[in-house]
Amino acid sequence: MRFGTRPGASSRVADTATRASRRRGNKRGGGEGVWYPRWFWPSFATPASLYLLVFFVLPLYVIVSIAFGTVDATFQSPRPIYQPWFWTSQYLTKVTRDAVGYQRGVYIRTFIYVFIASVLCVLIAYTVAYYVSRFGGKRKGLFLTLLIAPFFVSYLMRMLAWINLLQIEGYVNKILGWIPFVPHKVNWLGGYPWTVVLGLVYGYVPYMILPLYGFLDRIQQSLLEAGRDLGASPARTFMRVTLPLSRQAILAGIVIVTLPMFGDYYTNNLLSNSPKTQMVGNLLDNAVNNTGQGPLAAVLVLIIMIILLVPMAYYLRSTSNELKVST
């Protein structure tokens, strides 16, 4: 029954619907429920579809047109070509040749950084989310507010703050100086991979905690109690009940953090600046900032998109499978 449970109301609605369908000669049966024209529910998708078309599909087409376009003779600025039959693949060829050539290291490095950073993100975020959802108790609201707090400060601001903290004479080294046997003249900003990876973790971990918390909080206490009642140790309950139930949440979190990490360039620019830690996002940033390399930047955008489609597709597939299982 579509509307409410009051019998009177429902029959009135059903009456109207039957009358309406009779009048319009509609054959749709469906018993109770209101008749709507065929376009009614799909029309709800119009605003979102228009939004997608105007702010995603069209700009994407412009990027494709720049990637397969050319540059202005005088200004060397990109000139998009909108007719596919005029397209040239010279920039695509160059980018792919470089990608298997001297830029191969950059791509491999990007995958390694993103992998390590996401694993660390999962470890940190899972423990925090688990603690808040299981043991938050009365202070859950406070914890949630604290979890959301980082979103009030822009990512860029937080990174800029780290520059001051991580300087050789900065507070991080000062605090390390109080602990015996710990090096405290660390040149954190000297262009090291671990600074960049930790920067990525720091920057994106809040995005992982929230979805994990959302999922973990919904796991019914009774399931865990059942596990314990059936004789499983706490560790075993966790491994056999909690962890499998949160698989989807971990996947969602990983997708949420890896997508922006792959395109990230400013973490690197702010915390390292060394060519030895350049990621794919930096290649794009460099191309955008160099005269005459606009089309190369557009090709890199497309390449990064294709790379990102892989985890996205995996996530969609696995969630749709789980939906099938659960229904």
Place this chain on the structure above:
Amino acid sequence: MAHPRERWTGKELDRRQFLARAAAAGVALPSLAAIMEACSNPREGTTSTSKDPAGDGGLWQPGWPYPLARQDKPVTWNIFPDNQPIASDLQPEKNATLEIYNWDQYIWPKIIGEFADKYNCEFKITTFNNMDEALAKMRTGQLSFDVFFPTIDVLGKLISSKLLQPLNQDYIPNLPANVWDTYQDPFYDAGWQYTVPYTIYTTGIGYRTDVISKDEIEAMSNPYDIFWDPKYKGQVGIYDDYREAISMTLLRHGITDLNTTDPATIQQAGQDLIDLLNATNVRTSINGAYVGIPKGQYQVHQAWSGDIAAAWFYVPQATMANYQTIGYWYPKDRVGAVNNDCLAIPANSKSPVLAHLFLNYMLDFKNAMNNFSWVGYQVPQKQADPQTLTTTKSVQGEPYIFPWLSEAVVQEEDFKTGFLELELEPSVDALWHEAWSQFQSG
């Protein structure tokens, strides 16, 4: 090509710059008109059809839209019939707003304020982050500015596309009266028909004097080697600028053609940079000289003289001892990289008379020197004796350039002995970019 004031390039992006950048991205989105135009004939405009160059002299080949100026091959730009200078003896525009289009922090707003009071006008400063962005916005024709700050390597583009207006020199008596002789007839704009000079600078080495003594660096047989010295590993920086970085490696090998077209030389320079990376894990930055050195983030960093002169503003605590930690090296024989920036008036300026008066105002000795004291970049004024710049106190209460940074003082002869990084033909430019890109990929 990047530029001294291109101080962030994504390296240190504060919120204001981020917003400015986002706005720029919005403007850069192609307008409907551009889409329609591109639909009709996509290949038009991608190869130049010009048979006549936009100026005489310089390097030029058929097919190039404009000649490339070189120190020994000056260019006299054409004055086009449909782009004439304004008439003489006009009154400044009434109730006008002087629109200034400039790099961030590259002019002292106080000086513009005094100009506005004098000529009873308002003023507005709009900033850009790099030349490409500035050119892209000016080309839309939808923005009109009265004063623009071009680098000399984009003049061909601007003038051949009629984006700048020729100057009426009657309004600018201060140039013949005050400015160095070099700029009475500069090679990049013979007869200064479109531009007046703004600032001058050299590119040398900035260093921490508490780590490296002045005697130590001067005793080196080739001070450029200091970048490759593993002693300073993790503390070495070069500008995030392909021309400056590659030129430095060329100078290290005694190659003075900083606009070389030889693929082998460029390739070798790129290889040197990769060696540099392996030797000291060099980092690239735009603010490393004027922020990084005073704050101790770098012990050695490639440096523009203007960045070093202004670096004392950035020491953690304003003490003389801290100022003295900043050092600058430039070749004793003054054979190194030099450059200068210009002021010009866009063709679609709404207040061209005020704009001419402003150019003249900025070439006045007092105004020019006050501006120098604030931006750190020296001005080519005849009365500014290079010998006394390190002893004369500016309006900021300190010498224009501290005595221990005397190498950062630019002299007129530097433009005879030094070498400029100038515009390259696109296919050569691509070679330079390729070498830089290989270095940047680590």
